[in-house]
Amino acid sequence: MTDKLRNEQMDMLIQAILSLKTPDDCYAFLEDLCTVSELKSMEQRFTVARMLTDGMQYAEIVGKTGASTATISRVNRALMYGADGYQKVIKKIKEQQ
Numbered sequence: 244m245t246d247k248l249r250n251e252q253m254d255m256l257i258q259a260i261l262s263l264k265t266p267d268d269c270y271a272f273l274e275d276l277c278t279v280s281e282l283k284s285m286e287q288r289f290t291v292a293r294m295l296t297d298g299m300q301y302a303e304i305v306g307k308t309g310a311s312t313a314t315i316s317r318v319n320r321a322l323m324y325g326a327d328g329y330q331k332v333i334k335k336i337k338e339q340q
Contacts, residue, residue, distance in 0.1 A: 245326055291318045292329040 263269045294304045
């Protein structure tokens with residue numbers, strides 16, 4: 244999938260994200276870039292990824308997040324067969340805490 248995403252415009256977006264230094268900068272950029280619905284979906288998927296990584300079961304995740312089992316399955320598939328993006332970020336966050 245990464246190869247399908249790589250192009251000059253995506254490289255510019257990645258550079259823009261990497262340039263952000265503070266949470267306030269991130270909030271402002273994401274608010275301008277995404278709809279509230281898009282941001283809430285990303286927030287939910289990341290929360291699900293953290294919960295799955297912590298070993299939580301689907302039913303518990305549904306109850307705590309309201310995520311559909313389809314969303315949980317998609318995130319789980321990314322955790323198992325994806326590009327390891329979730330794992331890298333979750334590991335970094337845990338190391339910082």
